Amino acid sequence: MLFSLSVIFLLGSAFAAVFSKLKMPRLLGMIILGIIVGPYALNILDEKIILISEDLRKIALIIILARAGLSLDIKELKKAGRPAVLLCFLPACFEILAMTIIAPKLMNINYNEAAVMGAVVAAVSPAVIVPKMLSIMQEGYGAKRQIPQMIMAGASVDDIFVIVIFTVLTGLLKSGNLEASTFMAIPTSIISGIVAGGVAGLLLCLLFTRIHMRDSTKIVIFLAVSFLFVTVENKIGTGVFGFSGLLAVMTCGVEINMRKKETAVRLSIKFSKLWVGAELILFVLVGATVDMRYAYSYGLAAVLAVLGALLVRMLGVYISLLKTGFSPKEKLFCIFSYIPKATVQAAIGGIPLSMGLSCGNAVLSVAVISILITAPIGAFIIDLTYKRLLEK
Numbered sequence: 001m002l003f004s005l006s007v008i009f010l011l012g013s014a015f016a017a018v019f020s021k022l023k024m025p026r027l028l029g030m031i032i033l034g035i036i037v038g039p040y041a042l043n044i045l046d047e048k049i050i051l052i053s054e055d056l057r058k059i060a061l062i063i064i065l066a067r068a069g070l071s072l073d074i075k076e077l078k079k080a081g082r083p084a085v086l087l088c089f090l091p092a093c094f095e096i097l098a099m100t101i102i103a104p105k106l107m108n109i110n111y112n113e114a115a116v117m118g119a120v121v122a123a124v125s126p127a128v129i130v131p132k133m134l135s136i137m138q139e140g141y142g143a144k145r146q147i148p149q150m151i152m153a154g155a156s157v158d159d160i161f162v163i164v165i166f167t168v169l170t171g172l173l174k175s176g177n178l179e180a181s182t183f184m185a186i187p188t189s190i191i192s193g194i195v196a197g198g199v200a201g202l203l204l205c206l207l208f209t210r211i212h213m214r215d216s217t218k219i220v221i222f223l224a225v226s227f228l229f230v231t232v233e234n235k236i237g238t239g240v241f242g243f244s245g246l247l248a249v250m251t252c253g254v255e256i257n258m259r260k261k262e263t264a265v266r267l268s269i270k271f272s273k274l275w276v277g278a279e280l281i282l283f284v285l286v287g288a289t290v291d292m293r294y295a296y297s298y299g300l301a302a303v304l305a306v307l308g309a310l311l312v313r314m315l316g317v318y319i320s321l322l323k324t325g326f327s328p329k330e331k332l333f334c335i336f337s338y339i340p341k342a343t344v345q346a347a348i349g350g351i352p353l354s355m356g357l358s359c360g361n362a363v364l365s366v367a368v369i370s371i372l373i374t375a376p377i378g379a380f381i382i383d384l385t386y387k388r389l390l391e392k
Contacts, residue, residue, distance in 0.1 A: 107366075173352075
């Protein structure tokens, strides 16, 4: 496993640097390295690290969402109002509906299977979007209307919404029965995650105030609490009552930002340093989950389905921003920002296949292709356009 970590850190850094020099997204280099050294190509990575890759990717997500929460000023976010709420679910609904209509015509699957496919590809990637938005915030772009903050928050809740919908649809496809009560997991996941994160943030503020400790110790405590949140989420599973551990992590950071601003700034800087290594682990292991055989098996049909659904998603983002006072350039930037997909697709793309569903190979193929197309293109477009489309 130590050799595998050396490969991830050394070659991951090298590939990221090369792609950066070529004016391409760093994460594309990391994903490509993961494909090359992963179990479906050269098979260099230790089997043990593949087995725990989901947990390692989750740790990386915790780090970036903690940093996002610590950098997010909720008072400023409230100024965005209605569009911040709509971006949490409307674009995803548009994409799921589009895939449900498009995929049966291209890939020889039925509408129920296409809906599951739509739920897999509909989630955007906080691992791609959040670091980009944090960087843009630090440079001062889009600050007047809190655009990066709005996108960052919307992308995080979007994932929760989509994963619950995916769970409902796969259960329907497996059993043939749809229970309306299952949809209650969507609001309960969001509400319980926010409440738990807020309470934890308040308690951490009290602890940091009463007991003097180094910032490094505070980071360790924050991470320990975050790991507990994710453990609780896994224990609860899916049902009428849901819980979002990742949303709780982000909310905990927001609460600290509201109550102890200076502490939040210092902790955010610490987390940004942790992200240097976590980023390599996350995207190389995302690449390692990609089996190119499935991507080739459906080829052009899967590419057309992904692009068609993505265009409809863009329409959903645009509708979410109507009557907001945003300029056309700002709306265009928001549309571009909702392109990247990676982590959720890597995490759930293979579940229909493991469940024995007949659409399993098709769903996994589309998940793989959505990562390969949208993650690098979305990241590249964000980097290319934010200075032109947002006010500094």
